[in-house]
Amino acid sequence: MLIELKNVSYTYGTGTVYEVSALENINLNIGEGEFIGVIGHTGSGKSTLIQHFNGLIRPSSGQVLFAGKDIWEPGYDLRSLRTHVGLVFQYPENQLFETDVLKDVMFGPKNQGLTLEECESRARAALNQSGVPEELYSASPFEISGGQKRRVAIAGVLAMDPEVLILDEPTAGLDPAGRDELLGQIKYLRDKRGITVILVTHSMEDVAQYASRLLVVHEGRIAFDGPPKKVFMNYRELETMGLAAPQITYIMHALREKGLMVDVSATTVAEAKRSILLALSRRASEKQE
Amino acid sequence: MGEITLGQYYPSNSILHRLDPRVKFIGTILYIVSLFLVNSWIGYAMAGCVLAVLIGLSRVPLRFILRSMKPVLFILLFTMIFNLLLTPGDVLVRFWIFRITREGVSLAVRMGIRLAFLVMGSSIMTLTTTPNELTDAMENLFAPLSFFHVPVHEIAMMMSIALRFIPILVEETDKIKKAQMARGADFESGGLVRRVRSMIPLLVPLFVSAFRRANDLAMAMEARCYHGGSGRTQMKPLKYSKRDFIAYAIELAYLAVCIIFKVRGL
Numbered sequence: 026m027l028i029e030l031k032n033v034s035y036t037y038g039t040g041t042v043y044e045v046s047a048l049e050n051i052n053l054n055i056g057e058g059e060f061i062g063v064i065g066h067t068g069s070g071k072s073t074l075i076q077h078f079n080g081l082i083r084p085s086s087g088q089v090l091f092a093g094k095d096i097w098e099p100g101y102d103l104r105s106l107r108t109h110v111g112l113v114f115q116y117p118e119n120q121l122f123e124t125d126v127l128k129d130v131m132f133g134p135k136n137q138g139l140t141l142e143e144c145e146s147r148a149r150a151a152l153n154q155s156g157v158p159e160e161l162y163s164a165s166p167f168e169i170s171g172g173q174k175r176r177v178a179i180a181g182v183l184a185m186d187p188e189v190l191i192l193d194e195p196t197a198g199l200d201p202a203g204r205d206e207l208l209g210q211i212k213y214l215r216d217k218r219g220i221t222v223i224l225v226t227h228s229m230e231d232v233a234q235y236a237s238r239l240l241v242v243h244e245g246r247i248a249f250d251g252p253p254k255k256v257f258m259n260y261r262e263l264e265t266m267g268l269a270a271p272q273i274t275y276i277m278h279a280l281r282e283k284g285l286m287v288d289v290s291a292t293t294v295a296e297a298k299r300s301i302l303l304a305l306s307r308r309a310s311e312k313q314e
Numbered sequence: 315m316g317e318i319t320l321g322q323y324y325p326s327n328s329i330l331h332r333l334d335p336r337v338k339f340i341g342t343i344l345y346i347v348s349l350f351l352v353n354s355w356i357g358y359a360m361a362g363c364v365l366a367v368l369i370g371l372s373r374v375p376l377r378f379i380l381r382s383m384k385p386v387l388f389i390l391l392f393t394m395i396f397n398l399l400l401t402p403g404d405v406l407v408r409f410w411i412f413r414i415t416r417e418g419v420s421l422a423v424r425m426g427i428r429l430a431f432l433v434m435g436s437s438i439m440t441l442t443t444t445p446n447e448l449t450d451a452m453e454n455l456f457a458p459l460s461f462f463h464v465p466v467h468e469i470a471m472m473m474s475i476a477l478r479f480i481p482i483l484v485e486e487t488d489k490i491k492k493a494q495m496a497r498g499a500d501f502e503s504g505g506l507v508r509r510v511r512s513m514i515p516l517l518v519p520l521f522v523s524a525f526r527r528a529n530d531l532a533m534a535m536e537a538r539c540y541h542g543g544s545g546r547t548q549m550k551p552l553k554y555s556k557r558d559f560i561a562y563a564i565e566l567a568y569l570a571v572c573i574i575f576k577v578r579g580l
Contacts, residue, residue: 076492079496081492081495081496104498104500107495107496107497107498108498111496112496113496114489114492114493114496117493119486119489119490119493119519119522119523120490120493120494120497120515120519121519122514122515122518122519132494132497132498132499132515133497133498136497136498136499136500137498167522181497182496182497185497185498
């Protein structure tokens with residue numbers, strides 16, 4: 026197991042009037058190469074959860090293990106952990122600060138103590154992977170477009186060459202084309218370099234299309250954990266949590282109710298199309314008989 | 315983070331919370347004046363009793379009031395030690411180049427009491443009054459100054475905006491700090507120069523975001539046709555009730571007693 030959480034609980038503002046329990050007794054195993062989607066209502070604790078993975082938040086109780094070692098043991102190198110577990114926050118473009126794009130992306134590798142040449146080659150590779158055109162490398166990160174800023178910020182984390190990449194709503198505020206492109210690139214990275222991806226999102230469609238495992242966080246607990254298809258079967262429960270299944274799931278269930286024997290576990294448009302065509306041809310052949 | 319004492323409001327529904335903020339504001343000023351008016355042990359005992367009663371009425375746990383002392387503890391000790399060591403008079407103890415005098419001890423203790431009461435007294439106000447109520451009270455009390463072309467409303471508006479933005483900026487700082495830490499930034503170790511340099515990745519984005527937010531807010535205010543104070547009404551205008559007049563009477567009585575103490579030389 027790459028990341029393990031054992032009985033992790035976290036309480037905000039301990040000892041003040043505003044004490045809030047954000048996570049309660051979380052047990053979780055994350056293996057190498059998984060593509061995990063994390064969904065949950067605003068304030069469900071999902072952002073708090075992902076910050077436990079790279080040691081930005083210390084659990085109030087319980088253990089966090091990376092590659093079998095407790096990260097809160099005295100003497101554990103948290104800074105090095107954070108280069109293994111890269112975390113891209115929501116609206117990551119707000120963290121840009123350098124005078125040009127290339128230098129900003131080099132910040133992470135520099136903190137890893139690499140030589141300047143290595144930093145630069147890593148930065149160039151990361152920018153290339155995130156799809157930032159080369160003519161922008163010397164531009165100020167404050168003068169490029171919003172979508173490009175987002176890519177530069179993600180490259181800033183990728184340049185550290187992490188084994189786990191956590192993204193907190195990376196597509197928020199992007200247009201549909203930018204969203205598909207970004208998610209495509211993330212999937213490509215996972216398939217090509219075998220990194221583990223943890224994607225926090227509000228879009229059920231994205232989860233259905235990319236994730237191999239889905240975590241549903243509700244009121245500080247993990248409500249569901251499993252393949253997206255199985256989790257979306259519980260769409261009635263998801264609705265009580267302020268969430269929903271992909272729209273396709275609803276269409277499939279509605280078709281089934283009207284008597285068309287489609288596969289209700291279909292979650293993407295492509296799957297649905299296949300299943301509907303299959304059901305229609307089956308019905309046509311039944312009628313001929 | 316979260317240790318910011320400005321806007322340390324403690325939510326409750328005590329009689330002090332329900333008082334008009336103007337009463338509390340004037341009361342705090344009178345209390346501070348009284349602390350510098352009285353100069354006798356009886357006077358301090360009385361001020362202490364008043365403070366104890368106020369703390370009891372406020373229903374704020376004592377530790378929250380004592381916590382407000384933390385930032386001024388250094389100044390408090392500093393003044394006390396200086397007064398203790400550098401006051402001429404009857405020598406009690408003598409060591410190295412210092413002489414501790416009877417007058418020095420008495421002055422140091424009095425200074426200490428004054429400062430401690432002053433901070434605790436004003437923290438009762440900030441603990442029982444929301445920052446917004448406070449700026450409302452100030453705007454209302456200083457309104458006559460606009461006669462002398464002092465932009466009272468604008469100053470009050472700036473104050474409430476500034477207060478409103480403090481928690482937002484604290485949160486923002488926390489976010490950016492974490493984002494940079496996720497990129498391996500180190501804010502804790504190293505010498506002074508390294509530490510100051512390590513703040514650049516934090517400060518640059520923070521300033522950029524502060525300006526962006528200020529710009530957005532200005533735009534939103536203009537879009538709602540905000541054009542300063544003249545003719546503006548308030549959503550929740552301050553209104554005195556009976557208990558506020560009683561509180562004023564008590565405040566004045568307290569001040570009168572202090573003045574009598576002063577005149578009598580008690």
